[in-house]
Amino acid sequence: MNAELRMTVPVARVLAALVADPAGDHYGMALMQASELPSGTLYPILARLTxxxxxxxxWEEVDPSEAGRPARAYYRLTPAALPVARQRLAELHEQTRQASTHSVTKEATA
Incomplete structure (x- = not known):
């Protein structure tokens, strides 16, 4: 697993959706809704994470003609990635909290 993944806001949104239910199987439309990202942003992130x-x-094992839709690809964090994702999200949260606190303190003293 490559732990040096660049943590952008969209990547953090996708990871947060996956971490919220780490045992669940997540497919594109549900991840688009949870992360509030369009498909053109989500799928390249999923490809990079994979x-x-x-x-x-x-891939879902379903007959598309019987289901009335194409088979879905399901995604799940690997066991090795779950603690790293949680750590990276916590670090990002702490950085944004500190930046926010610093910004408020700076404004109060101005």
């Missing part, structure tokens, strides 16, 4: 070893991807 390539970096953060996600397992599996």
């Amino acid at each position: 390539e970096a070893g953060w996600l397992d991807k599996r």
Whole structure:
């Protein structure tokens, strides 16, 4: 697993959605809703996370003609990625909290 993944706001949103239910199987539309990201942003992130070893991807076993829709790809954080994702999200939260506190303190003294 590549732990040096660049943590952008969209990546953090996707990871937060996955961490919220780490045992769940997540598919694109549900992740788009949870992360509030469009498909053009979400799917490249999912591809990068999968390539970096953060996600397992599996295809739903369904007959598309019977289901009336295409088979879904399901994503889940790997066991190794879960603690790293939680740590990286906590670090990001702390950084934004500190930046926010610093900004408020700076404004109060101005």
